[in-house]
Amino acid sequence: MQTQKLDEQLALQLIPPLWKTRVQSTEQFGSFETIDWIDPQLLAEIGQIKRFIERWKADREFRKQVAIDPYNACVLYGLKVNPEDIRPKWDKNFASSSEEQIAEQFPLLKLFDQFYDQHLERAVDVGIPISSSANSHFWAWRERQIARVGSQVKAYVHREISHFTNAFELSKGCSVGCRFCGVAAPRLNDIFIYNPENAKLWREVLENMTSILGSAFQGSFCYWATDPFDNPDYEKFCADYYAITKVFPQTTTAQALKNPERTRAFLEFSKKKNSLFNRFSILSLKMFEQIHQEFSPEELLTVKLVLLNDEAEDIKAHTGRQRERNLQEGIADKELPDQGTIACVSGFLFNMVERSVKLISPCNANERWPLGYIVYDQGTFTNADELNNLIERMIRDNMPLTVRPYDLMRFREDLKYENLSDGFQLANKVKTFKFVNDPYWSDLGKMIYEGNKTAEQITQLLAAQGVLSDQTSYYLNVLFERGVLDSEPKP
Structure with missing residues (x-):
């Protein structure tokens, strides 16, 4: 997209004025069950800021244009935001400024950051309320894994690893086939359909794991080397998960555009179940453009765009298929890669098609663990009773509270x-x-x-x-x- 120098006053006429005075205190974001009560105009403006930041991170050409003429760039890309109100988000001259300085000079940006900080904190609190885990052995093991990972990966990577307690694959393989897939997902070849037999097993698995782990089990999600929307019954599995755990699982999909109406309905469904956070994986700049065209800023307010397109600022993790590509190009494993894992579970990885379970935790990908996670144990089950015995055996064998004499x-x-x-x-x-x-x-x-x-x-x-x-x-x-x-x- 070519730019022409645009008069600042004209640009400001084209960019609607942003909210500045209606909320007297930022403390109003301190406690909330949903976002429905917040001023819709404020939410709309927060959505516009989010859209600007997404464009900035996703689009190399946009970053260049903002550096030349930020007002013109906003108008040409249809962004209804005054770039001066959010200058610290795109101007490197503010990199050394303190949070207090930025908050004082940019009050709207302070509200934006506070909204998302507290919103995502609540999402994490809802997703992983594990401090009251019913199983002390699992709790202690997970804490040791967090300590280990914290001294093996870069600080910014460690901050992004949530160490969820469980992940469930509801298919075998993935239809998307990303060339950089961090867990090297195989091609989609089977799906765990929601028929009476599978639905019964699913509910029994959820009930058993809740019984074993207590509230720690709520920190789970229903995908891994899979895409959730490959399963036509994904919403039904999520509904069962919510009915049993009282928490709606976070979802990440690369197929938000495959059936936009299904995606839109799912976002509304998850919102009604008090889900606070979902993610769309963005595989190309074209896909990014289509997402912004298909979904409004308000619809994407609580959806994080995971920017994996080549023009984005984020790097591709050195793990899985991307690691294979790197090795072929002569980029070897390093003790400390920029990012050597996308794994975010320290707990149990289930595949419901295979009826298998692995005990895993993140690590930097290497020759032994090319997918960026350690497999401590694994096994299979045919029914809920066998699964119960398998999980208890894994805990017994792998999760002592103290060093054992024979270790x-x-x-x-x-x-x-x-x-x-x-x-x-x-x-x-x-x-x-x-x-x-x-x-x-x-x-x-x-x-x-x-x-x-x-x-x-x-x-x-x-x-x-x-x-x-x-x-x-x-x-x-x-x-x-x-x-x-x-x-x-x-x-």
């Missing part, structure tokens, strides 16, 4: 060990751990670094040096909880 003690391979005078340290490019101020830390570190002794053997060796077994147990469990011990399953 082989060794540090994670990505951590470099260094002996210190009063202890030791472990480090990689993300984080450095220091265990110091006690001479016994040094001896303990050396034994674990050798990687050939169990917890019981280390306890016995330190006992010969006068270290009480309780003290050794405490040291080992500090390391265990910090996630620095190697917990990957044997090949």
Whole structure:
């Protein structure tokens, strides 16, 4: 799209004035069950700001035009927003400004950010209320996984990983076939149809998992290496999930345009069930344009556009099929890739077609884990009772609350060990751990670094040096909880 210099006053006549005075306090976004009560005009204007930011992130040409003439760019692209009201979103000169400075100079932008911060916080709170998990073993295991991942991936990636507790595939494979698919989804070849037999099994699975995990099970969603809209009965499965858990699962689809009326109806359906967050994957700039044409800013107000088109600012994660492409082009695995995983589950991955379960958690993709997640355990089931036994066995085998006597003690391979005078340290490019101020830390570190002794053997060796077994147990469990011990399953 070609631009011509547009007079600022003319541009402002074409851009409707934005809301500035009706709400006296930003505190009104502090608590809400739905967004229905908020001033519709304010929501419309928030939607226009969101649309500008989406265009900015998705479209390289638009970014160039905004840098030259922001008013003209807004008019030409049909964006009903004054770019001066949101300058920090596109002007790099504001990168070093504090939140307080921006809030003072750009009150509308403060409201926009507050709306989405609190809206998404509530979405996360609704989606993963796991602090009251009924299963302490699962809770402790998940906390260790979060600690591990936090010291293996870049900070911005870690902030984006929600560590949902479960994911359900309601088909086998995916019809979309993205060339950069981070989990290398196979071609669609089977669907878990909502017939009487499958519906009964589905509800029993949900009830069993709720019984085992308690509120932690609410942090689940119904896709993985699949697209939800490949399943013609997806809405029915979501309705059952809501009926049993009282939470509506978050949805991400790359097929929002396949049947726009179905998509529109689903968004309305999820809204009525108090869903606060859905996502559309955007695979090309053309698709982005079509999404903006098909759906209004208000309809997309609580839909995040995941911008995967080539013109977008976001990078493609080095995992799955994108990793395969990178390797072919000579881009090897690195200790710290910009983003090495799109996995967001530390828990159970189900495929309802295969009736299979895997216990997984994110990691940077590598030769052993090319899909960006570790598989700690797996199994199959034919009915709800078998599933119950399988999940309980996985928890028993993989989720101890403390180090077990027969566990082989060794540090994670990505951590470099260094002996210190009063202890030791472990480090990689993300984080450095220091265990110091006690001479016994040094001896303990050396034994674990050798990687050939169990917890019981280390306890016995330190006992010969006068270290009480309780003290050794405490040291080992500090390391265990910090996630620095190697917990990957044997090949």
